[in-house]
Amino acid sequence: MTYEELYRQIRHKQSYLCVGLDTDIRKIPAHLHAEPDPVFAFNRQIIDATAEFAVAYKPNIAFYEAQGPRGWESLRKTLAYIPETCFTIADAKRGDIGNTSDLYARTFFDPTAAGLDFDSVTVAPYMGHDSVTPFLTYEGKWVILLALTSNPGSEDFQLLATGPQPLFERVIQTAQTWADHNQLMFVVGATQAGQIGRIRQLAPRHFLLVPGVGAQGGSLAEVSRYGLNDHGGLLVNASRSILYASDGRDFARRAADEAQKLQREMAGFLSYEL
Ligand SMILES: O=c1ccn([C@@H]2O[C@H](COP(=O)(O)O)[C@@H](O)[C@H]2O)c(=O)[nH]1
Numbered sequence: 484m485t486y487e488e489l490y491r492q493i494r495h496k497q498s499y500l501c502v503g504l505d506t507d508i509r510k511i512p513a514h515l516h517a518e519p520d521p522v523f524a525f526n527r528q529i530i531d532a533t534a535e536f537a538v539a540y541k542p543n544i545a546f547y548e549a550q551g552p553r554g555w556e557s558l559r560k561t562l563a564y565i566p567e568t569c570f571t572i573a574d575a576k577r578g579d580i581g582n583t584s585d586l587y588a589r590t591f592f593d594p595t596a597a598g599l600d601f602d603s604v605t606v607a608p609y610m611g612h613d614s615v616t617p618f619l620t621y622e623g624k625w626v627i628l629l630a631l632t633s634n635p636g637s638e639d640f641q642l643l644a645t646g647p648q649p650l651f652e653r654v655i656q657t658a659q660t661w662a663d664h665n666q667l668m669f670v671v672g673a674t675q676a677g678q679i680g681r682i683r684q685l686a687p688r689h690f691l692l693v694p695g696v697g698a699q700g701g702s703l704a705e706v707s708r709y710g711l712n713d714h715g716g717l718l719v720n721a722s723r724s725i726l727y728a729s730d731g732r733d734f735a736r737r738a739a740d741e742a743q744k745l746q747r748e749m750a751g752f753l754s755y756e757l
Pocket residue numbers: 503505543574631632633634670671672694695696697698699720721722723724
């Protein structure tokens with residue numbers, strides 16, 4: 484999906500919601516365990532219930548890998564089920580020496596390899612340019628680079644001063660020499676809303692993937708205030724607050740309610756920006 488297509492979806496749905504498919508087999512409603520593939524049965528109903536409110540879906544790969552071969556199959560079916568009009572993110576946080584990154588990229592971007600054809604993958608910047616650029620050789624595919632993450636440990640390295648700037652700012656600036664806003668996004672935690680204005684100055688056109696509203700307590704209002712640009716420019720992710728709004732038979736309806744609540748709030752912010 485291109486930058487302009489993503490923007491069109493944001494305008495059309497009046498939403499920059501990304502639903503995180505962090506599907507934990509231990510948390511899904513009991514009645515789904517009778518299904519042949521409980522994780523896919525859960526995801527299918529979540530996608531059906533939320534697709535009108537969301538422009539993106541982000542399966543977190545850990546939740547599927549932890550299930551072994553069954554998990555990879557659930558992931559493959561889930562990805563195939565997500566509507567074409569939605570942007571897809573493999574939240575895998577990969578990155579290694581060049582030939583290894585090359586294989587990670589094939590895993591998520593080349594459908595003839597592992598049967599997966601994601602639009603994007605999250606990548607850790609720590610190993611530098613040659614660990615990231617193999618992902619950028621796929622036309623029409625995106626790298627979403629970890630910049631300033633939502634967790635408390637983000638302080639350990641990302642905020643360390645490197646000369647006059649914290650390390651995460653150097654990541655954002657240097658990465659823009661590898662790819663432009665048509666192929667590169669940055670992860671910025673919603674819990675870091677105080678930094679989003681500065682990040683917008685450094686990367687005015689790039690999309691920011693913002694996890695951390697809902698269960699982690701980040702503020703959608705603050706993120707939107709400082710992060711929106713003239714193309715939306717944000718994908719705000721919520722996982723647990725949507726997926727596990729109920730653990731009963733009404734889980735999909737309750738997930739839709741949560742997604743709609745976020746979408747309505749987003750529509751209010753977008754009406755000033757688009
Ligand atoms: O900085 C980061 C980067 C990634 N994540 C991921 O996003 C979701 C958040 O889930 P919630 O349940 O909405 O808290 C999850 O997959 C994380 O691994 C993040 O939270 N922060």
